[in-house]
Amino acid sequence: MQPAGHAGDPAQPGPGVHGTRTVRFVQQNNMELLATILVDGLIYAGWLFIVSVGLTLVFGVLNILNIAHGSLYAMGAYAAATVVGIYFAHGGDAFPMGSYVALIVAALLVALIVGPVLERWLLRYFYGRDEVLIVLVTYGVFLVLEDVMKLVWGVEPYFVSEPYSLLGNIEAGPLFYVGYDFAVIAAALVVGLVVWLVLNKTRTGKVVLAVIHDSEMSQSMGVDISRIYRWAFVAGVFLAALGGALTAPMLSVTPGLGVNVIIVAFAVVIIGGLGSVEGAAIGALMVGIARAASVHLLPEAELFIIYLVMAFVLFFRPEGLFVKDQARKI
Amino acid sequence: MNAHVSVAGLSLLALAVLVAGGWLLPDWAMFLVTMALAKGVVSLGIVVMMRGGLVSFGQGLYYCIGAYTAALVAGALGTTDIFLLVVLGVLISGALGALLGPLLATYRGIFFAMLSLSLSMILYGALSKLTVIGGTDGMNVAAATFLGFHPEGIVLQRSLYLFTAVLTVGVGALLRVHFDSQRGLLSLAIRDNELRVEYLGSSVRSVMAANYVIAAMLGGAGGAISALAIGHVDPEFSYWTTSGEFVFVAILAGYLSIPAVFVASIILELVRSFSNLYFPNTWQLSLGVFLLAVIFLLPEGIGSLVRRRRGAASRTELADER
Numbered sequence: 001m002q003p004a005g006h007a008g009d010p011a012q013p014g015p016g017v018h019g020t021r022t023v024r025f026v027q028q029n030n031m032e033l034l035a036t037i038l039v040d041g042l043i044y045a046g047w048l049f050i051v052s053v054g055l056t057l058v059f060g061v062l063n064i065l066n067i068a069h070g071s072l073y074a075m076g077a078y079a080a081a082t083v084v085g086i087y088f089a090h091g092g093d094a095f096p097m098g099s100y101v102a103l104i105v106a107a108l109l110v111a112l113i114v115g116p117v118l119e120r121w122l123l124r125y126f127y128g129r130d131e132v133l134i135v136l137v138t139y140g141v142f143l144v145l146e147d148v149m150k151l152v153w154g155v156e157p158y159f160v161s162e163p164y165s166l167l168g169n170i171e172a173g174p175l176f177y178v179g180y181d182f183a184v185i186a187a188a189l190v191v192g193l194v195v196w197l198v199l200n201k202t203r204t205g206k207v208v209l210a211v212i213h214d215s216e217m218s219q220s221m222g223v224d225i226s227r228i229y230r231w232a233f234v235a236g237v238f239l240a241a242l243g244g245a246l247t248a249p250m251l252s253v254t255p256g257l258g259v260n261v262i263i264v265a266f267a268v269v270i271i272g273g274l275g276s277v278e279g280a281a282i283g284a285l286m287v288g289i290a291r292a293a294s295v296h297l298l299p300e301a302e303l304f305i306i307y308l309v310m311a312f313v314l315f316f317r318p319e320g321l322f323v324k325d326q327a328r329k330i
Numbered sequence: 331m332n333a334h335v336s337v338a339g340l341s342l343l344a345l346a347v348l349v350a351g352g353w354l355l356p357d358w359a360m361f362l363v364t365m366a367l368a369k370g371v372v373s374l375g376i377v378v379m380m381r382g383g384l385v386s387f388g389q390g391l392y393y394c395i396g397a398y399t400a401a402l403v404a405g406a407l408g409t410t411d412i413f414l415l416v417v418l419g420v421l422i423s424g425a426l427g428a429l430l431g432p433l434l435a436t437y438r439g440i441f442f443a444m445l446s447l448s449l450s451m452i453l454y455g456a457l458s459k460l461t462v463i464g465g466t467d468g469m470n471v472a473a474a475t476f477l478g479f480h481p482e483g484i485v486l487q488r489s490l491y492l493f494t495a496v497l498t499v500g501v502g503a504l505l506r507v508h509f510d511s512q513r514g515l516l517s518l519a520i521r522d523n524e525l526r527v528e529y530l531g532s533s534v535r536s537v538m539a540a541n542y543v544i545a546a547m548l549g550g551a552g553g554a555i556s557a558l559a560i561g562h563v564d565p566e567f568s569y570w571t572t573s574g575e576f577v578f579v580a581i582l583a584g585y586l587s588i589p590a591v592f593v594a595s596i597i598l599e600l601v602r603s604f605s606n607l608y609f610p611n612t613w614q615l616s617l618g619v620f621l622l623a624v625i626f627l628l629p630e631g632i633g634s635l636v637r638r639r640r641g642a643a644s645r646t647e648l649a650d651e652r
Contacts, residue, residue, distance in 0.1 A: 132439065
């Protein structure tokens with residue numbers, strides 16, 4: 001059980017290469033080492049951002065820190081395995097690129113089925129309650145979902161390797177990267193851009209921002225809060241599942257996939273400031289690069305560098321980097 | 331004074347029941363209750379903080395420190411005297427707590443929870459990489475001895491159980507007295523409104539830091555006992571899911587009653603081992619449903635059941651608390 005994901009971690013193209021590579025680079029060229037760290041870090045950051053932006057969105061709107069986010073991520077990965085499997089079983093070989101659409105469809109399915117069920121039947125009873133209690137509620141959901149996934153998909157690993165190899169390899173200096181890894185960075189940019197555009201440039205998005213700012217006031221202005229809550233949660237579930245679906249091709253989908261992701265996503269979101277999309281982007285970059293640096297320079301620290309960064313940031317900014325000032329209430 | 335008499339009476343009663351259990355309980359239940367009590371002591375630490383409104387999601391840190399202290403000292407000195415190891419576990423955890431407490435005492439809510447969680451995960455990561463002390467496999471710990479007494483088999487089981495029972499009751503009684511003292515009641519006032527407490531001239535930060543240190547020491551005690559009872563320690567002691575269980579028990583019990591913490595801990599261990607036995611593939615599901623049901627039905631925890639009946643006459647919060 002490795003936090004940060006054994007292979008849920010795109011920063012590691014293959015096992016066992018890092019030790020020798022590091023030594024060679026130190027002898028050869030520090031600039032190349034720096035570039036490697038940067039590229040690995042960016043790939044990891046892209047993955048981190050997709051995984052954690054949904055978490056911060058849900059917290060911003062609903063004030064729920066969702067531990068089950070990791071399970072939804074895992075569910076996205078399983079759904080991707082199923083949907084891509086169905087796609088290739090029904091003549092998808094003729095147009096393999098369509099499997100990328102299948103990945104997105106899988107995430108959508110999870111969001112539209114699981115999202116409303118969780119929000120309507122469970123979470124809405126806890127709106128406005130103590131946030132730590134809600135963390136525990138979602139911890140209960142996490143436990144339940146972990147076993148539900150075992151019941152639905154069994155305990156055997158699934159492989160969705162087709163989309164991973166489709167984009168070929170990319171040569172960057174003396175190193176080879178799998179094209180799919182860069183597709184993850186691109187996906188992160190697209191996700192970030194879409195979330196930003198929707199929030200800032202559409203009417204619905206501005207209403208959501210108003211709810212984040214002050215839900216009571218928005219309600220008194222005639223905003224249908226429960227609708228915003230429902231769709232914001234569904235969007236959060238979609239982003240979690242999308243993270244899982246995009247990760248599925250890079251590893252074997254097995255039970256326990258989500259356990260490690262939760263805490264890593266938490267760290268990113270807390271560093272950036274809860275509820276802040278920009279914060280999640282900065283947090284993902286910091287954690288991604290710190291982790292890549294640690295993998296290449298100080299492998300012993302790899303397992304806990306994320307938490308070290310988080311503790312360090314919270315030490316100076318007790319509520320994360322991007323956080324609104326609030327008046328003390330007596 | 332009256333309150334102290336009732337604390338003493340209740341403690342003696344609890345002790346009598348637990349000691350009788352040492353001869354009445356079947357073997358498997360004795361180990362289960364030993365572990366439940368040891369973990370209950372850790373959860374009690376979370377309850378101490380919960381009275382001030384803080385919930386730590388990283389109590390596994392001190393549980394793990396206590397356990398590794400016991401394992402490492404046992405390995406280095408060749409003694410597994412439980413009294414020595416528990417005292418050392420408490421002291422080392424307490425020392426770390428005293429170091430971190432003042433820093434963490436200014437954090438609130440989810441930030442406190444996550445910062446404490448990240449500290450426990452740092453320990454987890456470090457221990458997993460330290461192959462000198464077993465890495466992710468951890469280490470074995472030899473059987474416990476009791477001040478020169480070397481029991482084996484069922485006698486060892488019973489001795490461990492009795493030691494844990496006595497320690498649990500002692501800790502519970504001490505904390506009850508502390509909770510009812512002026513300083514202990516300050517935590518509840520902080521929970522209500524910490525700015526008011528500051529304006530009335532008390533230091534919120536020092537109360538929070540003190541609560542944190544108490545919780546750290548309790549975590550160390552629980553960890554040291556667990557290490558000796560299981561006979562093995564590994565980094566999982568500090569993993570976030572372990573801490574999650576401690577929080578689970580604390581929330582299940584609520585912050586009103588101390589015995590409720592141990593009742594909750596025993597319930598959790600029972601639910602876990604029975605669902606493990608009967609639904610080996612879905613025990614997490616049973617646990618999760620159970621947790622959600624408790625939160626729905628008893629939002630103030632098991633402890634509120636007792637208090638509700640007893641406190642009918644006096645409704646104010648402080649009177650309720652006594």
